[in-house]
Amino acid sequence: MELTINVAVLLAxxxxxxLRRRTEARSRKDEKLTVAIVLxxxxxxxxxxxxxxILDVIGEITQGITGS
Known part of the structure; x- marks a missing residue:
């Protein structure tokens, strides 16, 4: 049996x-690492x-905002 893990699912x-941890418990390095992981x-x-x-939905929302 072979087990494969999707990297995107693992990162999610x-x-x-x-992000479940409390904000006060995070250091600057921890926040930078979280941003890098999200990127x-x-x-x-x-x-x-x-x-x-997701890109299509965001594009429609931005077009709606700029059109109003």
Missing amino acids: VVIVLR VFGILIAPTAFGRS
Whole structure:
């Protein structure tokens, strides 16, 4: 049996676990690491169909805001 782990799913779990901690308990290094992890997650999910659908929704929202 072969077990494969999707890196984007693994990073999503890490992000959720890191963001559940209290804000007061975080140092600057910890916050920078969280930002770096989120950026890598965004880069990994962007070319997927889910990432494209998020981009389409955000594009529609921004067009609605700029049109009003």
